[in-house]
Amino acid sequence: MNKSLKKYFPIFALPTIVAFVISFVIPFIMGLYLSFTKFNTVTDAEWIGLKNYITAFANDTTFLQSLWFTVKFTVVSVITINVIAFILALLLTGTLKGTNLFRTVFFMPNLIGGIVLGYIWLSIINSFLYNFDLTITYDAKYGFWGLVIMMNWQLIGYMMIIYIAGIQNVPVELIEAAKIDGASRFQILRKVTLPLVMPSATICLFLTLTNSFKLFDQNLALTNGAPGESTTMVALDIYKTFYSRMGWEGVGQAKAVIFFLIVGIIAITQVVLTRRKEVES
Amino acid sequence: MNATKKRTNSLVITIVLFILALAFLAPIFLIFINSFKGKLFISEDVFSFPNSKTFVGLENYIRGIDTVNFWNSFGLSLFITVFSVAVIVLCTAMTAWYIVRVKNKFTNFLYYMFVFSMIVPFQMVMFTLTWFANRLHLDNPVGIIIVYLGFGAGLSVFMFTGFVKAIPLEIEEAAIIDGCGPIRTFFLIVLPMLKPTAVTVAILNAMWIWNDYLLPYLLLGTNYKTIPISIQYLQGSYGNTDYGSLMALLVLSIVPVIIFYLACQKHVIKSITAGSVKG
Numbered sequence: 001m002n003k004s005l006k007k008y009f010p011i012f013a014l015p016t017i018v019a020f021v022i023s024f025v026i027p028f029i030m031g032l033y034l035s036f037t038k039f040n041t042v043t044d045a046e047w048i049g050l051k052n053y054i055t056a057f058a059n060d061t062t063f064l065q066s067l068w069f070t071v072k073f074t075v076v077s078v079i080t081i082n083v084i085a086f087i088l089a090l091l092l093t094g095t096l097k098g099t100n101l102f103r104t105v106f107f108m109p110n111l112i113g114g115i116v117l118g119y120i121w122l123s124i125i126n127s128f129l130y131n132f133d134l135t136i137t138y139d140a141k142y143g144f145w146g147l148v149i150m151m152n153w154q155l156i157g158y159m160m161i162i163y164i165a166g167i168q169n170v171p172v173e174l175i176e177a178a179k180i181d182g183a184s185r186f187q188i189l190r191k192v193t194l195p196l197v198m199p200s201a202t203i204c205l206f207l208t209l210t211n212s213f214k215l216f217d218q219n220l221a222l223t224n225g226a227p228g229e230s231t232t233m234v235a236l237d238i239y240k241t242f243y244s245r246m247g248w249e250g251v252g253q254a255k256a257v258i259f260f261l262i263v264g265i266i267a268i269t270q271v272v273l274t275r276r277k278e279v280e281s
Numbered sequence: 282m283n284a285t286k287k288r289t290n291s292l293v294i295t296i297v298l299f300i301l302a303l304a305f306l307a308p309i310f311l312i313f314i315n316s317f318k319g320k321l322f323i324s325e326d327v328f329s330f331p332n333s334k335t336f337v338g339l340e341n342y343i344r345g346i347d348t349v350n351f352w353n354s355f356g357l358s359l360f361i362t363v364f365s366v367a368v369i370v371l372c373t374a375m376t377a378w379y380i381v382r383v384k385n386k387f388t389n390f391l392y393y394m395f396v397f398s399m400i401v402p403f404q405m406v407m408f409t410l411t412w413f414a415n416r417l418h419l420d421n422p423v424g425i426i427i428v429y430l431g432f433g434a435g436l437s438v439f440m441f442t443g444f445v446k447a448i449p450l451e452i453e454e455a456a457i458i459d460g461c462g463p464i465r466t467f468f469l470i471v472l473p474m475l476k477p478t479a480v481t482v483a484i485l486n487a488m489w490i491w492n493d494y495l496l497p498y499l500l501l502g503t504n505y506k507t508i509p510i511s512i513q514y515l516q517g518s519y520g521n522t523d524y525g526s527l528m529a530l531l532v533l534s535i536v537p538v539i540i541f542y543l544a545c546q547k548h549v550i551k552s553i554t555a556g557s558v559k560g
Contacts, residue, residue: 004462004463005382006383008464011464012375012378012379012463012467013376013379013388013391015372015430016372016373016375016376016431017376017391019372019428019430019434020430020431021431022413022414022417022427022428022431023410023428023431023432024398024401024406024410024431024432024434027409027410027413028398028409031405031406034408042412088298088301091294091298094291097295101302102302104543104546105302105306106301106305107550108305108539108542109305110553111539111542111549112535112538113492113493113538114492114494115492115494115513116492116508116509116512116534119512119531120531121308122516123315123524123527126524127315127327128327153308158557161553161554162554162557165554203557207557216403217492217494220494221513235402235404238404238407239404239407239495242407242408252408253408253409256402256405256407256408259402259405260401260402260404260405263401263402264400264401267400
């Protein structure tokens, strides 16, 4: 099998590999290299060492500002989304009727794409604020909370489904046993359900974390960073550095590398945490 | 006493959930009712139904479709999504089978490269990918399919290999003894068994590609506008936002997604949950 299949490499593996090399491997390696150069058109790259990285942190206020805004947004979103999604999951795993209908409704916003999602909320928020002679870009506060509400709307249903799967995996016998031992409902929730739902919680935490951190489309559609650049998140800041500032391409690429490293660290942390949990259980 | 208490409890919970569900549907509903109002009236009171004064019928829809050539965008989005998904499912299933069955250092390395690509954010390769795709003349609706194959390969290969590993080798060996070559073995024996994973991979990629904005925008520009691009274009290129046609186009963009979701809801929820491994 092994040997006869090996001869079929050009049919089975080559198309995917070629496409993968073209659209990922080469751009990735070039991206790493270009972050240490000054360039406008890629072919005119000139090695300048760490200068781009220094510029990104020292001479460019928008990068640190957008990083801070992203962190604030991510923290608030991760907490609100997970708390609400978990409560909804608890309510929907009871003996209620019509839970399927509720699940369908709560999950739906997750399927709508970022740009469309952003403009749905932009038109609603702006039409509402119009009555007070304001728009969403009047103050960074509006943009921040607009983004948080939108993110909640999009991700709560998705996380709720994962939490529901986790809660349904809790053995009924354990809960029965706790009841017989005289545990109150709150005690059962804290001492039995919560610990057993932790694997789902890890997935949800990291999903909301990376999704919030990498947010781009919704940010572009809802505020496009306005007012000033006060609601620009990291992904949008990188985009703007590349495409609306002449001569800053190298800095943009350096920011992209930093962005990649942060996302990579988050992903590795998740893998390590999940592995450790699996070993324990 | 206990039973009545329980019943009132669940009644209260149902009511709370019902209100929440209404709140979840409200944004879509508001967009829908406002898309029938004259564009000047929308801002006055977003929360009211259209009445005889504000109702304009399909005027917003006609104007919106006209401004951005919506049906072209719809066709283009459909074309790119359908063909990219078909290519991704077929090619990555074959590659995953190859990786699992031909076990050596190279395929192992390949597998880890694919997994690695899943954690790299698009911004990292955004600029260089655009440049390189232009060089190779992939900056058109057909070329972008190849880019999608390369970019979607990570998650898809990862999901397929997980499943191929669970297929017993004996079945394939029996096929080979019966005289099947690798190609026939794959298409007659392996691919049918991969069907559930293929559905998952197809739905995940379809949701991603249908909704994707930045990659097609950078590669195709505004010459070929997919739906997200034309919506962004409508908003971005006119100083004074025309909320009437914007809302009409938003409704038109959501409707196919909702129909698709309601038609194969179980598969969609299952697929997206299965895809949650991707950070």
